[in-house]
Amino acid sequence: RRIEPWEFEDFFDPRQFRPETCLLYEVRWGSSRNAWRSTARNTTRHAEVNFLERFAAERHFDKPVSCSITWFLSWSPCWECSQAIGAFLSQHPQVTLAIHVTRLFHHEDEQNRQGLRDLLARGVTLQVMGDSEYAHCWRTFVNSPPGAEGHYPRYPSDFTRLYALELHCIILGLPPCLEILRRYQNQFTLFRLVPQNCHYQMIPHLNFFVVRHYFF
Numbered sequence: 001r002r003i004e005p006w007e008f009e010d011f012f013d014p015r016q017f018r019p020e021t022c023l024l025y026e027v028r029w030g031s032s033r034n035a036w037r038s039t040a041r042n043t044t045r046h047a048e049v050n051f052l053e054r055f056a057a058e059r060h061f062d063k064p065v066s067c068s069i070t071w072f073l074s075w076s077p078c079w080e081c082s083q084a085i086g087a088f089l090s091q092h093p094q095v096t097l098a099i100h101v102t103r104l105f106h107h108e109d110e111q112n113r114q115g116l117r118d119l120l121a122r123g124v125t126l127q128v129m130g131d132s133e134y135a136h137c138w139r140t141f142v143n144s145p146p147g148a149e150g151h152y153p154r155y156p157s158d159f160t161r162l163y164a165l166e167l168h169c170i171i172l173g174l175p176p177c178l179e180i181l182r183r184y185q186n187q188f189t190l191f192r193l194v195p196q197n198c199h200y201q202m203i204p205h206l207n208f209f210v211v212r213h214y215f216f
Helices: 005-012 047-058 079-091 110-121 131-141 157-172 197-202 204-208
Strands: 022-029 036-041 067-075 095-103 125-128 178-183 188-193 213-215
Touching (some): 005 022, 005 131, 022 131, 036 131, 047 067, 079 110, 110 125, 157 178, 157 188
Antiparallel strands (some): 022 067, 178 188
């Protein structure tokens, strides 16, 4: 089913921290241009595991036909979900997976960071959602009013850049450089960069990155 506009904005605004995960997905078989599209969410288990178990139960892999899966996730997978994804891909080598995420789930946790690196080692494409992905999801998965298909939310690119930079640090095996401070009573969230020497050595363009504090 399609989700409502308010649901999309609630789940996929990179400045918000709704704890549940929303998963939008597309599946293509072989060279077909037709895609099977739907949504999944957390229940008693994470949305990624729900998808994998349902997909394995409902789809047959007895034919050597390639399968391409694209996920749009409001949170990146935790380390346990990364393990489940890796096991699924090992069982079904004809499947390729691309993951686009809005936010990084507990990115300071080394198990989560290693889980994402393990996915990349298995050939999974992992990227932070940008403007084109938001536009695609809005047109494809959101029950937008007639004529409003192009009026998708435009979020400040600063947040996307911060998450993309942190994902790059994860890929390189560097410690976290993004710090997120939340204060519920004062109702604001602070995003800030805290790079170390190793970040400047491994990511030269950080020398030209304007380090600012982002409040929300």
